[in-house]
Amino acid sequence: MGINKSLSWNERLKNTMPHGSSTTSKKPAYLPEEPEVIVRGKGCRVWDEKGREFIDFRNSLGPITLGYCFPAVDEAITEQLKNGIAYGHPTTLECEVSEMLCEVIPCAEQARFLKTGGEACSAAIRIARAYTGREHIIQIGYNGWLNSLASGARVLPGETSRTIPGVPAQISALYHAAGWNDKETIEALFNDYHNNVAAVIVSADYSDFYKGAEFYPFLREITNRNGALLIFDEIVTGFRVAMGGVSEYFNVVPDLSVYAKGIANGMPLSAYVGKREIMKTCEMPGFSISSTLGGEALSLAACRAVINTYREHDVIGHIRSHGEYIWNKVNKLFEEKNIKIRLMGSPACPAIKALPDAPEGLLQRFFRLAYKHHVSLYGTSYVNFSHSYEDLDEVAGNLSAAMDELQ
Secondary structure, eight states: OOOOTTSOHHHHHHHHSGGGSSSGGGSOSSTTTSOSOEEEEEBTEEEETTOOEEEESOGGGTTOSSOBTOHHHHHHHHHHHTTOSOOSSOOHHHHHHHHHHHHHSTTOSEEEEESOHHHHHHHHHHHHHHHHTOOEEEEESOOOGGGOOSTTEEEETTEEESSOTTSOHHHHTTEEEEOTTOHHHHHHHHHHTTTOEEEEEEOOOSTTGGGHHHHHHHHHHHHHHHTOEEEEEOTTTBTTTBTTHHHHHHTOOOSEEEEOGGGGTTSSOEEEEEOHHHHGGGGSTTOOOOOTTTTOHHHHHHHHHHHHHHHHSOHHHHHHHHHHHHHHHHHHHHHHTTOSEEEESOTTSOEEEEOTTSOTTHHHHHHHHHHHTTEEOOSBOOOOTTOOHHHHHHHHHHHHHHHHHHO
């Protein structure tokens, strides 16, 4: 196939890959205001191929908790690179980082590594089935594309589907989607599949985050009562609402947890962790979860640097305080200008939503204008440790100007 380099980057990408991106949620929707491609990031800012600068709240869809090119992480990667990337045996880092995770994650007595959150969720589900001898899985929220198997499941963070192309009906029938805080449906599923529910896996609803205070204890009680495992998908919430994620924040301990995104500040790493008795299922005869690059050393070096940075600095406090500062300012601007949009949920990972009585397309027009005014937002927008109050004041001014154009 010939390559026409006179085409735009977006056109070239769409010509050679579905969606024009390897990550569906990263494809640009608001061209020409939105960047086609990003070529550089530093701290809380990114630059596109045209040289335009944006204050960024997408943070690679969540992994960048400390900031782009964060010195301690970059130095750790560079030092490890001098000694190699991957070997034919475990590394000292694999031991050290698993020990560190077991110190900071409430349910973690053992930990093991993969590369992406979705595959780590899949690993946790397989462990749950093998440990319990049961088949059915109740899913709440988005747990990665590998696990979007139930009719009505989240196939992307903000998208559900009644049919799942490529998944045989016999497999789909073993997965059951339930809504956030939908206790009635979950009770009914346990009744319908009595003694055959292996696990409930749950990721937080960001706009209704605080309902977790009652919902997570409910899930702990009903899984205990029915002999099922409870799995927390902490891919977004871990190292963001707290180091230990919602488990630490709401003081509810699951049987297994999955962490990814922020644990390595952008390097590809995920961890599935849990109680020793359950994690030992991985050593059962015939059972296998194994990946050649699961213990790859550059990502583990990054993770160790991230954990040390969180321990040395109040990263969680910064994310919370700076998130409250900017999102309260933005919500006040929405109210003052009578714009039917609000940021809802935890300031660490709030959802941007159009209100029920908002004009059609209002949110999409706002995102487009935010890009025009050099602010990169996402449906769930994240403050990182590199956002300063000065950066956030600049954002508030830019978004105010964007809102004025929205009127």
